[in-house]
Amino acid sequence: MELAFYIAGAVAVVSTVLMLTRLHIVHALLYLIVSLLGVAVVFYMLGASLVAALEVIVYAGAIMVLFVFVVMMLNLGAPEAEMEKDWLTPGIWVGPVILAGVLTIEVLYLVRGSTAGLGAGGVEPKQVGIALFGPYLIGVELASVLLLAGLVGAYHLGYRKIEKREIRHVADIDEGRAATGRDLVLPGADRPARTA
């Protein structure tokens, strides 16, 4: 059991070092995902199963998808497409796949064995929930405010102003009424006739 813990830790450390030394950002992202999964396994073996699950779902799931999405979005165009094809040669997958395979075997081994974690030092999710919504309630509220601020900030930064051309309706202005001599003005009556 301890050996599995050390293997997971070694996978996390090795993949982090490899991530920091990659030159291409896509390769670094692959290693970072493996690193996060390794840390999640370490959490699970420390008895913090809730945090392990959240690490996989939020970090490796949501945040990394966001990273990959933005990185891929920034590389548009034909020369970059060639470059990406260059980046994603099959050989690149070998390193992350080996490390992830080690983690997978380890998780399967852990799930088959009924024991969870090193010793009995685990903190159950129920205790975490009681602590979270008891003494740390104000922290939860602050986190929600922070997330809302992040949401609004990201929206504001990503907002691109759409040029609005205001086409004034002829019936809205008095000149239109005066020109046609009646109140009922057909929409588009003052515009030049469309010719095919």
Next chain:
Amino acid sequence: MSLEVMLNAAGLAFVVAGARWHQADAQVMFLFILAMAAAEVSVGLAMVLEIYHRFKSLDVDKLSEMRG
């Protein structure tokens, strides 16, 4: 991305200490770190996109409009 690694390391330290002394507070702190990382990533990536659209480049040295 390096920021993510650093935040993760801090969270790992919290959880290890919590497992050592059987405290639930550590995991609560990790949840806060998680929320903070999510907010920071969203804002940071939006800024990166904006910089890319404005300067057509991600070279930090080109962002020298505001000369101090």
